[in-house]
Amino acid sequence: MRSLVPIALTAAALALVPLWLSDSDFRMGLALEGLLFTAYAIAFNLIFGSTKQLFLCVGALAGVGGYTAAILADRVGLPMLLALVLAAGAAAVTGGLFSWVAVRRSLDVIFTGIITLTFSLAFQNLILGQRNLTGGETGLLVDTGAGTILREPVPAYYVFLGIVVTYLVVFRLLQRSHVGWAFRALRDDEVAAELAGVNVPRYRIYAGLVGSGMLGLAGAFFAFTEGFISASTFSFGHVDIRVLVMVVFGGLGTLLGPVLGATVFSVIDEVLIGVGQLRQVVYGLVVIAFFVGFKHGLVPAIETLVRTIAGRMGARIGTKGD
Template structure:
């Protein structure tokens, strides 16, 4: 039993067992405490943080564990949003009925990219170049297919609203959307925790450390990389309509590389890759900093870049791993002092 585990057990807690419920309860308590009537800016900021935390968690699976760097998350988010909206409008049904269709299409594209990349033994650099090219091509398709997508003008989207619940309970739509996105994030966290503790986690670690060695012991590298790609892209596609619902419309500019992919990658690195809480912590910090610097105007990107350099220098492995290592060190010091007092 590790030092960390024993210390938590002495305190009457087992962090490994309570961390997911505790984090979700804390996040669920935010709307009653923070969301106030008329404060839509604050509620929008929290919802955006949850959306980007979910996107970072998805990237954590495919990049953090199998070294497949997706640089077309914006395109996958757009595919999920556009597919859900266009299909629902064409069939004259609610977007709730087509929600999974958009996620499945995004998942299929992610799986196909990973399958081809694994078959051809693409390195992480080649995968990033391939997905970046797809990012630009797909966003340009969103702009060019104006008859279908509305082009640069975009299309209005509000089909995931719960008008009956809003009227009966008298609550703002942001509260409902917040809990909806939180439910997706919570399901993603639980699934991710299960996946990394299962045979998938073992296979992913083997692939990340050495693909050749993994194959030599019977790990089907192509299969596991494809699964990782599908799962991550499916989550990204599923969160797309939520992102569109928050904005109230769907336009190609929402899904550009610098709008989604850059932020998600920064969030994951700052929070900590291959960690359960890293995407949440990173999203909270980066989304807050990004919004606060809006008032800086043309100096915004300069200040944002400087702050990122500081974060990367002092938290090279991410904030969550840094805090965990610091806690371990303090526990060791405390136990050593306790043993010295006893002797």
């Protein structure tokens, strides 16, 4: 249970956000988007951070979830809950398939990246092309969820906070379980992991399935809370690039790295609204400045700092004791 303390503290901190943002629907919207990206980042971290599979189709998998949920609920008339489950399942199967292919063909980081990138772009085109189903460029209005608490800024925020906390718990439980032990071995040294009897391919596929399911579920929830989705909601440029930057910035493979990364970049986004079109330039400068500086991300950097300070203090106390 002690391992859940960081998650509880994070949840408590994020739960306080509406206290000073709730007077502005616009800012609550930004905060909700921050949580959506946090959820994406945790899922991506599970796939890339833990098993080195570079999925450049985070947005597309969330989109599979989003469009599946919206179409099943609005057009087919399935209940919302069933639509959510099927949406998550559709994304999980799609992502799991990529993992399976990557494992079968033993594709490395770059090739997995390119394959999933081509899927992202193809998905984007499919959404734009299948007008009568997806609304094409105009986007899709989602009726399901209207009139429920999902459409009210503050409750919706807490729904997404619930998703983020659940994802963190799942991530931590996986980390602590037999699976997590295998993930860690895999991250540190694949060959050694294999020698130690870890079934590397199987864990890659697990990570692909679970992570993609999480992406699909987040995308599906977003469709219902926002009431509108379009190709750009799930585009490579809007989602994947930001998620990659957030996760690497926060610290690949760490529990809280994605939360920290998503929070920092959401705040940067908010601050930079004033700069208007130069926002992207500043974003680029921040990315370069940070990655030249920290090579393993912010969370490990903070941990090292804390350890160094603690070490010094310990040393000083030790000298005094002598």
